[in-house]
Amino acid sequence: MKSKHIFTLLLCFTTSLVFAQQTIIRGKVTDAETGDPVPYATVVIQGTQIGMATDFDGNYELKGEAESDTVLFSYVGYETRKKLYEKGVTQVINVQLQPKATSLADFVVLSDKAENPAFEIMRSVIDNKNKNDKRRLEAYEYESYNKIEIDVDNITEEFRKKKYMQKVTSVLDSIDIIAGEDGKPILPLFISESLSKFYFRSNPRLQKEQIIKTKITGIGIEDGSLISQVIGSSFQEYNFYQNRMNIVEKEFASPIGDGWRLIYDYDLTDSVSLEGEFCYVLDFKPKNDQELAFIGTMWIAKADFGLKRMDATMQPTANLNFIEKIKIQQELERMEGGAWLPVKSRILIDVSEITKKSAGFLAKFYSSNKNLALTEPKPNKFFERTIELEEDARISDEQFWIENRHDSLTTTEISVIAMIDSLKQIPIVKTWTELLKTFARGYVEVGQLDLGPWPVLVSSNDVEGFRTRIGGRTNEHFSLKWQLNGYLAYGFKDKNFKYGLGATHFISRKKWTTISANYRKDIDQLGLQPDGITDFDDANAFVALSQLGNLIRPFAYETFQVDLTSQLSKPFSFSLRLKNQDFTPLYNGFSYYTEPSDITSPTGTEFTSTEATLKFKYAKDETFIINDNSRISLGTVRWPTFILGYTHGFKGPLGGDFDYNKLDVGISQRLKMGFWGISHYQITASKVFEDVPYPLLTAHIGNEQPVYASFAFNTMNFYEFVSQQYVSMRYQHFFEGFILNRIPLLKKLKWRLVASGNVLYGDISESTLAAQPTVDFLSLDPNKPYSEVGVGVENIFKFFRVDFFQRLTYLDNPDIKKRQIKVSFNLSL
Template identity: 45%
Template sequence: MRFLERLDFRINPDFLKISTSNEPTVIGMNLTCDSFILLVKIPSMLRYLLFTGFFLFSTSVWAQFTIKGKVTDAETGDPIPFANVILKGTTTGITTDFEGNYFLSPSAISDSITVSYLGYIRQTKALRKDPDQTVNFQLRPESFELEAFVFEAGENPAFEIIRRASDRRKNFDKRSLEAYETKNYTKIEIDIDNLSEDFRQRRSVQKVTSVLDSIKQLTDDEGEKILPVFFSETFSKFYYRNNPELKKEVIEKSKVTGVGITDGSTTSQITGSVFQEYNFYKNWLPILNKDFISPISDGWKTYYDYDLLDSVLIGQDTTYKLQVYPRREQDLAFTGFIWIKKADYSLKQVDLTIPKEANLNFVDRIKIQQELIPTPAGPLIPSKTRVLIKIAQVSDNTPGLLAKFYTVTDSILVNDPMETKFFNQAVELKPDYGIVESDFWEKYRPDPLSVEELAVLQMVDTLKNIPIIKFYSEGLKFFATGYKQIGKLDFGPWPEFFNYNNVEGVRLGMGLRTNYKFSKKWELKAYGAYGFQDEEWKYSASVTRILDRARWTTIQAYSSREIDQVGLEMSNLQGNSIFLAASRFGTLRSPYFSSNHGLNIQREFFKGFLMKGGLNLSQFDPLFDFYFLDKDTREYKSNFATTEIRAGIRYGRDEIIIINDNERASLGSVKWPIFEVNYARGMDLLGGDLDYQKLSLYVYHRINLGLFGVGRYELDAGKIFGEVPYPILKNHLGNETLFYTTAAFNTMNFTEFTSDRYFSIRYRQSFEGFLLNSIPLIQKLKWRLVGNVNALWGSVSDRNLANIPTVDPVGNPLNSFGRLDFGTPFLELGYGVENIFKFFRVDFFHRMTYLDNPGAKPFHVKVSAQFIL
């Protein structure tokens, strides 16, 4: 009998062969393992039986050997999809799925497993000998420099792939569909991170430290501590219609919990998927009000370099995996990976990051991960999208902010458009959106909440009930909104509590308004102030009835008595309480008492189209030397009354509107300009002294100019018909301060020009990083060029000039207003640099015309502080 000496056992996927000779036996079959070798020498039949039994035993053991786990970001706790997981020393590996999970059933045995991904530090962990084990990884972000790729001969092979993908964008852009609708689940989490030890030791923070330490961290011991402050889940339906392009989201169910959140209705409107839409088939993607260039845009070669890494099978699709790099690291461009299907050059998935070097402020990282699926008509819809925005620390001793968004889309229906009237309201809340059965979320959310996310909910619920947290959160809301909510009333606005000027001396004021807790149909407002120098009371009061919230319809009655300034009327500053209060400090120019009583009504008839009308009775009582010649009595008068019937329309084709409690708030337009036309008829009825008509047009438009940044223009035109005193005319707003403002002509003096017909255009250009991003010594400073061109045409008719006396009734000279020659515009040109030390801006203005006017200066320097990304 021969003892065990040799058995050669090899696996080959193509054949199975058993030999009964005394030579080594070669065995192969279709298995996942590579090889296993054992040397035997035994008689033929016994060798065959032993080998068969050993083979069956081995196969059974290997089939049960599995490794699984999850790969997450150590700082944020977010999954890392598409990461490479490899058994060390073997070729056995896999990539993580969109949730960061992996599963291996290896044939080759290793003592450790390694995970790697671009932008993260590679990590290796030891394996146990257990047949089934779970190994999780928390990878830490790594700073890396983009390499330069030099191709000595021929074209970069990645270019042809990108060229074809870019050329076929219209075939796969979901905007080419006649219509589509989807069901969406959106999850948002906001955390405070980078909690330094100095920050944790602050007295105000120590009261929450014990709570923070008592609840499990969002990552494990390898991660960073974060303080959750907001968490929301939303189920919604999203509707899109082409020609005309319209969008709408219906919030069906929503759950919002957060520090300082008192009412979920407003918050629920902005936590849906409509604000988390990222379409890489657009040339530019708007993120945080900045425009980022897509890697497959028309101008891809101007902004990006590419590296073709591999051909990868994803599901049933063979894809090209490409790495993308910005050509200039300061540009608003992405770095990371994209996967393009080999069959039709459509996007399969993306994993892209905005690096630290990009010309952004306060943003440490923006990361977008997306999977796309084809619709029955061909164009693609993102099935899963994950976005991470990490706001950096302002200083070493301040915390940062982390915002995480996750959207899952399914139940896609295409080319069945809803009627245009359906899109009248951009975001709609179902009546029972906040009424949810106890097991609803567990039953219908696509993925169960992780242990970390459950800890987030626990922490937020705990924090918002801590007194010190309540104090700070309510304080921030008070500062931002101007009002402090106490039950059914809001008190404020705080900027008008105290003022000081040359007319009123010390001025103290206080106001209140009802909120949604009082009523969602009625809103009452009142404000009172007293000047200790003029010893006069000022007040305003209004009652508003909300008749229809879907097609925003309101009727309002109001009454007020206040101090205004010619050319700076309070009615033009409503909604900007800080600027309004600032206008009451210091020296008031051409002040007067203004009494107004009237009625307003407005209604939105269809998407973006709002009509309004009203009646206004006013009284003008000047507090400066002012007279005009009454055309009927031919006598000089200093005060007058007006009765105006008013009407207006406003149209913003793609303007995004939300209902903020009992107010209608605009979030701006996406692509098209916003138009506003107003008409007023002054009548000598109901106490009115003047007969005139006023017609005006206003247009605002934001234009994305790609490489050249963003432009914004404002058109303002109007005409006044009839003979009126100059306070009724258009008194163009100048700026004699050191500070730059977009609301005025920055080289014009206060009340320098007045017109009864006028046309103006104000254009400002933000070049972002254009030019300066390419200058080696400047690009690190992240400065950005800005430019201004402001022009004004205007004139005053002879009959209105005749009504303005040059002396008062006793012969003292009066100051006359300046006027424009319509053939010669007032023109100013400006240029400057913003983002100096992240906050400051310096503008240099040249006044080009009317240099002979009294007080005119040809050159001005304006400074300003701004908080911009």
């Protein structure tokens, strides 16, 4: 009996030992160059049916016995790898796959009569787009968790040996912790996390993100309000149901866009079950190898032809500068209302090396959305601020993130944070960081002060001779309620000091209500001042050149002005300006009748204007972000911007010499034209109702410089035309690669065509002309517009643009050039 019990025990032990020896293989598949997970990769024991696809985070687990001792790892766009495994044990095998040129074989239909089976599925996808697009839901909300990482990649031995890199060699030697055993080394610069609530309503289409917490670790990047706002889900929105998707400021054609048949080829490769959802697997690739489009695979749910998964990579031959790779991977979930919302997204942008001896950059974005819910639409007032940063959003501890992260930080990400902290302590890194910040901001930060801007530190012109200028402003470390500014300049030829002082009080940062007062005593040039309607954002090079050499109708001025601004609601804002200015011409030939309606009145050469200007702006979907003590507009997406301004000039007790009224209106818009390109137009009009000296009228901005200026008339001379009333239209169309991409010999250059046209109607009344004792400018014929057209080529050597302009009217005016060639430096993707 005792022997029997012993035998039974031995049998049970042996049986349990056999079961314990089952083979279990777990691990993660990552990209050898970026360290990112590779979702949907195939992992299979060679020669068997034991296999699976990795999940969205690149994880896999295999169980089973086989004669083979090899695991195969493969995915489109990567070299297939083999790994040996040990039988009968539980083990971890992590693999890095080496990317190869992303390409798909040509799609072939065997019979001329048989239709490509993928087309029937695609037609159903298009027919059901409106039903499956999340934008058609009345209202929804979700919690969003976002991670962003920026790294230096392609670190060659030659780059490491550079003198300025030798100081960080000790840190670079530990990079294998991040890259993995088979990966390429990367140098991390920045990593961030954010947790937010995202809200959407469809009618009217509005969205809002409330950023609850942010955490930022970066070299030379502080956890400031600006960065905290741009790392949320609002800037990680990728909706393939749009016909065109805006990525790095370029419009990419979606593989499920309305123009699918014109742009893409498709192949039905498989059908699988994903989380109980039967899906068709379709490969797609662009027909034109330079189209801004994708190569990849998508999984389409059979039940409603909604997009379940997407894996899309920019084709490497696309007409795009400095970007080596863009990869978007997305998983979506069907809502109760039928539409599909993304639950996980991963985006990779690989910035190529500027030169062969320099390194490149990787930008990696990850988004996870939870608690997706259909809701009742919130009131429009709730959406007044598109991005709202909670007051304590930048204050958190590690315990908060442990409890609220949607996914734990990986070992790699923990190593990234540690390495960034080490790099920040290296002196040369600190020095270069400060230099780059100074170059980008234009100011040198010294505690609570920003000194600058440095581009105007020195200059030279015919009035002042050599000019030096020092100035500065307080920053957010001084106060978030007040900002003070001032400068002092001196001209060594005219031996005069110029100076200015100012202060701004932030009444409400939520409504962005501010009041400011500024005093200036300086010199300027007639006809180069923005009129409050025209966009002067791209005027830097033009204005800088115009301040050198011979000044155009220079004048000295002493100005005191008070400005009040406020965002009344999401689309509406207003500003009120009270301004008093003394005008003293520094050129010969100007005089005016002190009583413009009486040509027998005395003449003068100096005058004072006192005016109040009220301006309203309507921009339906304009988005702003706050950068400490300034606010930055990101522009509008779909709707035009309207501006209405009214100015009244006061005469008498308030110090002005003239009574006058002026009305300004403007409308501008950026139009997406699909594969045709992008258009910009701007229409402005203005009228001064009384007779006043011509410096108070509108001098249209000409351009005699070789540098192109979008806000100027590029074949018009400086101060050639002045108008009392006018209407103008400026139009530009960027063809991107639409035309030149289709010309065999030219498409290799990746040049892009630009067309432009400017039209101006204007005139001056006879009584206003009579009020000017001397007239050294021209008035437009109200029945004959000034017009010019241009054609340009941009992306020449990736940096330059050349425009040829032809003047069409007023060809008999003296000293004009009917044709002009303008060049510009254009750092464009």
